[in-house]
Amino acid sequence: MHITSKTYDVADLWAAQELYHSNGWTDGLPIVPPTRDAVQACLEWVMTPPDQLLGVEPVRGVPITAEKLAINAVMAGCLPMHFPCVLTAFTAMLRPEFLLHGATSSTGGCAVFIVLNGPMRRELGAAGSFNALGNSDRATAVIGRAIRLALINILQVRPGGIDRSTVGHPGKFSYCVAEDEEDSTWLPLHVQRGLPPEVSAVTVMAAGAPRQIMNEWTTRPEDILETFAAEMRANMRHYSIWGGNYTLIIPKQLRDHLQAANWSKTDIAAYIHQRARIHRGEWAEVGKGAVVRERGDSEYTALPTPDDLLVVAAGGPAGGFGAVIPPWLGLKSRAVTLPIGACIDCEPPAR
Structure with a gap:
């Protein structure tokens, strides 16, 4: 060699x-x-x-x-x-x-x-x-x-x-x-x-950098996932409005609640696809009103399709924490x- x-x-x-x-x-x-x-x-x-x-x-x-x-x-x-x-x-x-x-x-x-x-x-x-x-x-x-x-x-x-x-x-x-x-x-x-x-x-x-979330006050899958979706919406408001691959890191405590309710990764992706979306007009609320113009009612999704979400089971056994890892810049x-x-x-x- x-x-x-x-x-x-x-x-x-x-x-x-x-x-x-x-x-x-x-x-x-x-x-x-x-x-x-x-x-x-x-x-x-x-x-x-x-x-x-x-x-x-x-x-x-x-x-x-x-x-x-x-x-x-x-x-x-x-x-x-x-x-x-x-x-x-x-x-x-x-x-x-x-x-x-x-x-x-x-x-x-x-x-x-x-x-x-x-x-x-x-x-x-x-x-x-x-x-x-x-x-x-x-x-x-x-x-x-x-x-x-x-x-x-x-x-x-x-x-x-x-x-x-x-x-x-x-x-x-x-x-x-x-x-x-x-x-x-x-x-x-x-x-x-x-x-x-x-x-x-x-x-x-x-x-991008991981965005940590916490929800220790519910066992309902919809409530748990709404916290993840809210963080994705925040990323769309504060960083980039364009959709792409997002990753959810779901540790054991939250994962156990989701699995006990028989929610699969496919179910999670379908729910997140529906909930992680914003209107362009929301940019005016975070100092970006100059680029809203006449398109304020236009809707943008974090995920072009549910398949664009990567769900990863990882993290310690205790604590209602998780993380959203956002894409660099949409579908580029x-x-x-x-x-x-x-x-x-x-x-x-x-x-």
């Missing part, structure tokens, strides 16, 4: 850190030095040659090879067993419908949100319970960080350069969650999106789900 990337000799670990920081090759945090052996181990795990082309960033024509991605995965702290998720996630981001250049160069400040599904979660120890959107476990932390480092070092997505984010959000360090499939009666996300339940999969979405970028370990040159699944 022939690694072609340039190598550097450094005196020790601390010298390696300074080399990477001084060259802008990090996200501001310390990195794991990507030694030749460590990079080769990642590539051998997925049985992929270093020069395997995963795809080409379409706007600037930058090729993405397995070797370059493995280097950044090692830097992020990935073990070889984490690399299939990183490789699949980046392959999904290269699909035209994800609109990688727009999502990474926009002033809107989105990050790449990643959902892990299937048996590989257990193999990696990826937790979907306590602190699910935070530092819940090693796997989700390093997989999400690997994607960010790859954007920085392969596509030059640095703040003030390609990355024009006005504010950004902490998901730009790492934004990865594993669905809690074992403690849920719902279909896992990847099954909802057309893949067999026995495969492992990654879903990527260009996403679409969530993509790919199976892990599939041929990277094969046609993607239907959704």
